[in-house]
Amino acid sequence: MQLPLPPSPMALPLSGRFPAPFLPPSMRKAGLLHPIASASLSPTIKDETIDWVEATSNFFEKDTRPIMLFDGVCNLCNGGVRFVRANDRNRRIRLEALQSDAGKKLLRRSGRAPDDISSVVLVEKDRSYIKSEAVLRIMEYLELPFPQLALFLQFVPLFVRNIVYDNIADNRYTLFGRSESCEI
Structure with a gap:
């Protein structure tokens, strides 16, 4: 069967x-x-x-904005955080390092291991996104022209987007290095 x-x-x-x-x-x-x-x-x-949804429900009680989880010691990821801050003038996205206690709890809420720092994760109140889907969803929250660019990129097949994402993620420390401390 x-x-x-x-x-x-x-x-x-x-x-x-x-x-x-x-x-x-x-x-x-x-x-x-x-x-x-x-x-x-x-x-x-x-x-x-x-029940990790229940255990982390306080993250969304007073503030329903999504939370972007990122690798806090990755220079590429910290550059992405600076980019999101610069293009999210209305502060529609909250930021949290994957290595923080809150980040580990939110990873569990998303069905991922608490030590998994292999992907950016966007956690919304009722859904989580990883890899290229997280990047596109984050772009939808940013100022113009990024929501339109995200719409265009959704036509690229998911497996192709994730192959590109995985290649960059697997080599991010080699290409961009590590930082001693988290950006936020």
Whole structure:
């Protein structure tokens, strides 16, 4: 029996628990984990019973603006933070380093490991975006012409955008270096 494919992991609805691939109802009732999920989750995350959406709901109680999570010691990422600040005059996006306590909690909320600094993450109240989808979503919040550019770039297939994103992300320290401290 072939299992249906899960929805795209690039824009994950927040379930409160670490997302696993699709499970048929009969397997869910039996308490079974999908073989891919059980192989890919670390024991600390798999055994976790904290509802991270609930545990981090205070981040969105008084301020519903999305939060951009970035690598705080990456020079390229810090340049991106400066770019967002310069082009977000209305302060529509909040910023938080992935390495901070809040950043680690928001990573968990987004279904990612708390030490995963491989991608920029945009956390909205009910959804998270990673890799190129996070970049395009951030562009939508900025001043003109960036929302229009994001609309244009959405026509590039996701796998192509993410190949480019991954190549830059994997080489960011070599190409741009590290900083001793976080930008914010």
